[in-house]
Amino acid sequence: YVSPELDKNSLSIIDSFAQNLNAISGFQTTSQPLEGTEALPKKNIVFEANKDIVPEGYELSIQPDAVIIQASDRSGIFYAIQTLKQLLPTAIYGDQPTSDAQWTLPCMEIKDAPRFGYRGLHIDVARHFFPKEEMKKILDLMALHKQNTLHWHLTDDQGWRIEIKKYPRLTEIGSIRNKTMIKYAEERCINIIPEVDLPGHMMAALAAYPDLGCTGGPYEVSGQWGVRDDVLCPGKEKTFTFIEDVLTEVMELFPSEYIHIGGDECPKVRWEKCPKCQARIKAERLKANDKHKAEFFLQSYVTARVEKFLNDHGRKIIGWDEILEGELAPNATVMSWRGMDGGIEAARLKHPVIMTPNNYVYLDYYPTMNTQDEPLAIGGYNPVEKVYSLEPVPASLNEEERKYIIGAQGNLWT
Ligand code: ACM
Numbered sequence: 001y002v003s004p005e006l007d008k009n010s011l012s013i014i015d016s017f018a019q020n021l022n023a024i025s026g027f028q029t030t031s032q033p034l035e036g037t038e039a040l041p042k043k044n045i046v047f048e049a050n051k052d053i054v055p056e057g058y059e060l061s062i063q064p065d066a067v068i069i070q071a072s073d074r075s076g077i078f079y080a081i082q083t084l085k086q087l088l089p090t091a092i093y094g095d096q097p098t099s100d101a102q103w104t105l106p107c108m109e110i111k112d113a114p115r116f117g118y119r120g121l122h123i124d125v126a127r128h129f130f131p132k133e134e135m136k137k138i139l140d141l142m143a144l145h146k147q148n149t150l151h152w153h154l155t156d157d158q159g160w161r162i163e164i165k166k167y168p169r170l171t172e173i174g175s176i177r178n179k180t181m182i183k184y185a186e187e188r189c190i191n192i193i194p195e196v197d198l199p200g201h202m203m204a205a206l207a208a209y210p211d212l213g214c215t216g217g218p219y220e221v222s223g224q225w226g227v228r229d230d231v232l233c234p235g236k237e238k239t240f241t242f243i244e245d246v247l248t249e250v251m252e253l254f255p256s257e258y259i260h261i262g263g264d265e266c267p268k269v270r271w272e273k274c275p276k277c278q279a280r281i282k283a284e285r286l287k288a289n290d291k292h293k294a295e296f297f298l299q300s301y302v303t304a305r306v307e308k309f310l311n312d313h314g315r316k317i318i319g320w321d322e323i324l325e326g327e328l329a330p331n332a333t334v335m336s337w338r339g340m341d342g343g344i345e346a347a348r349l350k351h352p353v354i355m356t357p358n359n360y361v362y363l364d365y366y367p368t369m370n371t372q373d374e375p376l377a378i379g380g381y382n383p384v385e386k387v388y389s390l391e392p393v394p395a396s397l398n399e400e401e402r403k404y405i406i407g408a409q410g411n412l413w414t
């Protein structure tokens with residue numbers, strides 16, 4: 001039974017749960033409106049709107065006669081259903097009807113709400129291509145863990161995985177484009193943040209469009225992990241035309257308020273020798289300071305210019321913590337990956353921070369010391385206990401600064 005005060009989106013979530021339950025258990029449940037104030041129907045699941053519950057929160061009461069679920073938004077309804085599924089026989093996660101499961105629930109009261117609004121998983125499809133079915137599985141697992149943001153690392157040295165109509169050669173390297181997959185995420189209360197990593201980690205694009213580099217190439221799509229000296233040339237205007245064209249098409253595909261523009265691991269050696277880059281440094285009056293050479297401020301110039309372009313289109317940027325080097329772009333959110341220091345610095349500068357410290361939540365690290373029995377990983381050691389022990393809010397921040405830590409994320413590089 002569904003209270004009419006719940007919106008249409010909640011209704012479709014409840015309907016899919018009913019279909020899911022019916023398909024596995026053989027029940028024939030349907031969703032029906034809950035009318036008036038008469039006594040709650042017995043032996044049923046009742047979904048009610050409760051404006052006093054915070055966004056994404058829910059209350060679940062399992063009583064001998066009925067299950068009562070309350071929330072103020074569709075995410076809350078969705079997460080209550082996730083909890084209910086966790087309490088049901090595991091067959092509920094499969095796609096096969098079963099007759100030998102016990103469809104009972106233990107009586108209990110749960111009041112649940114997230115501590116952070118941003119609960120992310122990063123997935124790198126540049127190094128390893130994930131087909132659509134695999135991505136859907138990842139979204140299902142995220143939903144099970146009540147994670148609400150997928151950070152999709154779409155481009156890197158080892159491959160460009162998003163079709164850009166204006167630059168068709170990018171797709172010769174490999175592409176994915178699937179609008180229905182975005183909807184699949186939306187139905188699971190997951191926002192997708194696309195990442196185009198710039199100005200470094202661009203070998204795949206340089207191999208397709210060598211003009212975008214300082215030396216003009218030739219370049220090859222990288223066959224190995226690591227950081228490459230060849231990056232985009234910010235001395236050339238055509239580089240910015242390329243970035244803006246790509247981001248325009250990315251914005252058409254992804255409604256996300258945030259776009260991740262990367263910014264990590266961008267060596268400056270080509271820029272130091274490139275006449276066009278040096279001319280840009282001069283024209284923009286970029287100067288070294290006691291911490292950073294002028295070329296670091298050239299990267300800040302790129303980030304700020306891309307931020308302005310995206311802000312003008314109603315979007316916001318997220319960048320890896322290297323965007324703190326030189327000068328931080330005015331409205332940027334910082335993703336702290338080299339430990340938590342970058343996040344601490346950004347919070348003190350009053351910028352939003354997402355904590356993804358490599359020594360806790362890099363999911364491409366080994367989960368065990370017995371690495372010989374494991375699939376190939378990048379190295380490191382992050383066992384499950386360590387991952388779960390992450391406290392995203394550093395004790396060294398004061399109360400005001402702590403508000404800038406908006407969440408945490410596990411990063412699955414491939
Ligand atoms: C990163 O791991 N290079 C952000």
Ligand code: ZN
Binds near residue numbers: 213233234270271
């Ligand atoms: Zn250059």
